[in-house]
Amino acid sequence: MLKLKIVLLFCLPILLFSQNEKLSAEKLKQDLTIFKEIREKANSGLYKYRTKQQIDSIYSWALKQLNKPKELIEFYKIILQITDFEGSLHNDTTLPDDFEKQYSSGNVFFPYPVKLIEDKLIVNFQNNEILLGSQILSINGIKTKKLLSSFHKYYTTDGYNITGKSIGIGSSFAKYFEMEYGSKKKFVVEYSLPNKTEKIIKTVSGISNDSRKENFKKRHSLPIDSLQYGTIKGKYAFKVISPNIGLLTINTFAIGRNAKDKEHLIYKKFLDSCFQYLSKNSQIKNLIVDVRNNGGGTDPNDILTFSYLTQKSYRENSSAYVNFQEIPFPEYLVYEETEPQKKQEEKKDFEDELKEEFPRLENGKYYQDEKFNPLLQPNPNNFKGQIYLLISPRIASAGSLFASLVAGNTKAIVIGEETMGGYFGHNGHTPIEYELPNTKIKTQFSIVSLDQDVPEKSNQIFGRGIIPDHAVKQTFEDFMQNKDTQLEYTLKLIEPK
Known part of the structure; x- marks a missing residue:
């Protein structure tokens, strides 16, 4: 069985995008068409879980979104929706490296690691603002249920599976939030304390990407889930x-x-x-x-x-x-x-x-x-x-x-x-x-x-x-x-x- 990872490199001039630059509808439609043709010819799993009619339908939806110029991040979300819809955990679609570094700069990330426990979004970090174990009910007025469903496209799983998306949400919640809802300096959090029902509202400040990564390394659940993320030493x-x-x-x-x-x-x-x-x-x-x-x-x-x-x-x-x-x-x-x-x-x-x-x-x-x-x-x-x-x-x-x-x-x-x-x-x-x-x-x-x-x-x-x-x-x-x-x-x- 072929096991070599074939990552083949096409050298084109590097094109840098500014965060707010918009690409023409014509160029975006061209990329969408190429994207579809590549997957029809090369991707043997394209119709594994979806019929041709369903695949054609999501591309028709995508094409309708491209009737005017869009920022790269908006087009990226459309492409993610398609790759997630296919249903393969080996699908991976990424932004240009330089754009992502630029887009993810500043103190714009939600500060605390979270974890899904019993289908509830729980604060997974010891801190002085929102008590460890508190249940998050909404952020910036967006209810947790809507938040989580909007993040599903960022982490692909096989078929119709949903449980696996909790792995991506647990590790990259703050990153997904920034991608989906834009850079925010402040977050208005509605939550309840552990084993309580009373709702509390508190505003917390955003942190840098480096601080986000450091907080994740210090998450409360590290002793129990350290092997689910990063390099595994004890194989x-x-x-x-x-x-x-x-x-x-x-x-x-x-x-x-x-x-x-x-x-x-x-x-x-x-x-x-x-x-x-x-x-x-x-x-x-x-x-x-x-x-x-x-x-x-x-x-x-x-x-x-x-x-x-x-x-x-x-x-x-x-x-x-x-x-x-x-x-x-x-x-x-x-x-x-x-x-x-x-x-x-x-x-x-x-x-x-x-x-x-x-x-x-x-x-x-x-x-x-x-x-x-x-x-x-x-x-x-x-x-x-x-x-x-x-x-x-x-x-x-x-x-x-x-x-x-x-x-x-x-x-x-x-x-x-x-x-x-x-x-x-x-x-x-x-x-x-x-x-x-x-x-x-x-x-x-x-x-x-x-x-x-x-x-x-x-x-x-x-x-x-x-x-x-x-x-x-x-x-x-x-x-x-x-x-x-x-x-x-x-x-x-x-x-x-």
Whole structure:
């Protein structure tokens, strides 16, 4: 399976936009048309969750918004609405770097980190103005419900999933607010104190982007959610937490770049030692597999790990295809190389790999050769006891593929919250990036549409993430005390057995 991130660079003169500069309707319409044509030709997941009629309809809506000149940020929001509508967590659309730096200058950011707890927007920072744990009801007269729904387009998830958007909101609430409602020096906050209903109104001052980042690093929930954001240092661990319970934690599958990578080989030895131990210690009849912080990574870490948890043969996916063998619209690609000859070589190498892995043309789609998706066998030391799989909205990409295989193909009891990554499939593996000629907005998406090797289940809905057997969210009380609600629930579930 192609796993290289192809970020191809198209060198055009750098175009700097001032914050209030408006682009002509003609140029914006041209970029919108190019954006649509690129996705129709290159994006195999365009109609995964939406019909052609639905996709055409949102583009018709977008075109109607461009009847007069607009600022870049307004056009960007329209493009975001479209990419979010498609339903792929691997979609990523970004402003030109110089514009974003300029736009995000000054003391214009909401000062406090927040977190969604029990579907309420909670202050997640110890401060002297608005008490930690207070519930935000509105900001600048905008009710919380409207705020949150307006932010959904800034953080893409698979299919129709909503829970995963809480990850983006938790990390970038202040940034989303500035993007959506403009730069503000003051914020009028309507809130209620913890476990109170009385409404309080207070005006707080904006802070700089650097201060926003520093406050986030000092958020109250850091001990419980540090692994959901930023670089993960403790990638995996195993421990025996009681005479009959083991805990395997896998925080990422970004463990080496391929099967020959030294880091991957070390991980493989780690898994061998863990499951040999479990095989020899038969009194450990319960294994908790915690992937709540796993946002993905690379093959074969995900499918290798699954080999220790299944007793049946399996594949990574039931089918996979791409839309092309020769990259469409190469004039808008973003290349790594700068020299024309090297760019052509890079492009050819990539296309040769596509032709090798996806050789079969059927109904306009190029399907994966079976040698890249072989039938795999369980590891001889596979665990034969009861598996408890802990999931969360953070789980995506290779993390959700692994969790789907476990949830669908074993007798695991799944506990936690719906994942942002799809149960039945997703678009992934090979990202590609384009730059629009007039606005310089970059758009990235993954080109491989795949169906995961999972069965239909009564609680699994097409277009949704993995649905837990036991839906368990962190309670407000546990948030205040930084307790692990899902793990404590799982241990109590095991106790009577």
